[in-house]
Amino acid sequence: MLTADQLKEKAALRALDLVRDGMRLxxxxxxxxxxxxxxxxxxxxxxxxxxxxxxxxxxxxxxxxLNIPLSTLDEIxxxxxxxxxxxxxxxxxxxxxxxxxxxxxxxxxxxxxxxxVVIADDSKEVAQLGRFPLPVEVVPVGLRATQALIKGMASxxxxxxxxxxxxxxxxxxFYTDQENLILDCHFGSIPEPEVLHFAIKRLPGVVEVGxxxxxxxxxxxxxxxxxxxxxxxxWEEKS
Ligand SMILES: O=C(CO)[C@H](O)[C@H](O)COP(=O)(O)O
Numbered sequence: 488m489l490t491a492d493q494l495k496e497k498a499a500l501r502a503l504d505l506v507r508d509g510m511r512l513x514x515x516x517x518x519x520x521x522x523x524x525x526x527x528x529x530x531x532x533x534x535x536x537x538x539x540x541x542x543x544x545x546x547x548x549x550x551x552x553l554n555i556p557l558s559t560l561d562e563i564x565x566x567x568x569x570x571x572x573x574x575x576x577x578x579x580x581x582x583x584x585x586x587x588x589x590x591x592x593x594x595x596x597x598x599x600x601x602x603x604v605v606i607a608d609d610s611k612e613v614a615q616l617g618r619f620p621l622p623v624e625v626v627p628v629g630l631r632a633t634q635a636l637i638k639g640m641a642s643x644x645x646x647x648x649x650x651x652x653x654x655x656x657x658x659x660x661f662y663t664d665q666e667n668l669i670l671d672c673h674f675g676s677i678p679e680p681e682v683l684h685f686a687i688k689r690l691p692g693v694v695e696v697g698x699x700x701x702x703x704x705x706x707x708x709x710x711x712x713x714x715x716x717x718x719x720x721x722w723e724e725k726s
Pocket of ligand 1: 515516520572583584585587588589590
């Protein structure tokens, strides 16, 4: 019986098969992405040539410690591949992300990539998104007003539930790398993710919504029975 962490590593190592010499890569955030970065670091130490854009300060520090060559999207606006974890995914490759608070840069980097591949253990697979509280990144100014607006818009989109300001370990508000706040929306289920995304995203205080729709091209999902590959209609794995 493999532990959840071993399953995450298995998915991450599978994604490493996609990496080719000379690629420009987006590096995700979180414990699953960490396995990928560490394994990539070992390949770089053995001579692989890649240039990578991290999606968070935590990932940048880890990649730097492994001597992985780093750049920014300002210098390389298009990437070949981004590999990242997810908090939830459904069978249409729709995701909830942002459990680690890096959803804004994760979405920018994934969208700037020719392909985005998700790595996860099978506890992240759901029939309907929403069991995991949906993270919404908001600017600190007008927090309570934005929170109330999100509640109203979400309710119209069929999603009700508590919306909580994320706090850090010491009980103080959690700030993202961009000095924004996160509202975790405990909806339980999201019947129409596209409708909800559109409804919340257009509010002025909202920076980004943790729904990744039409962004992921494939997912490697590791379970006790083996590794499952989910593919979008257009994704082809190059051998
Ligand atoms: O979206 C994320 C960070 O913002 C992560 O990818 C997500 O939270 C999954 O994390 P983990 O791999 O640790 O389960």
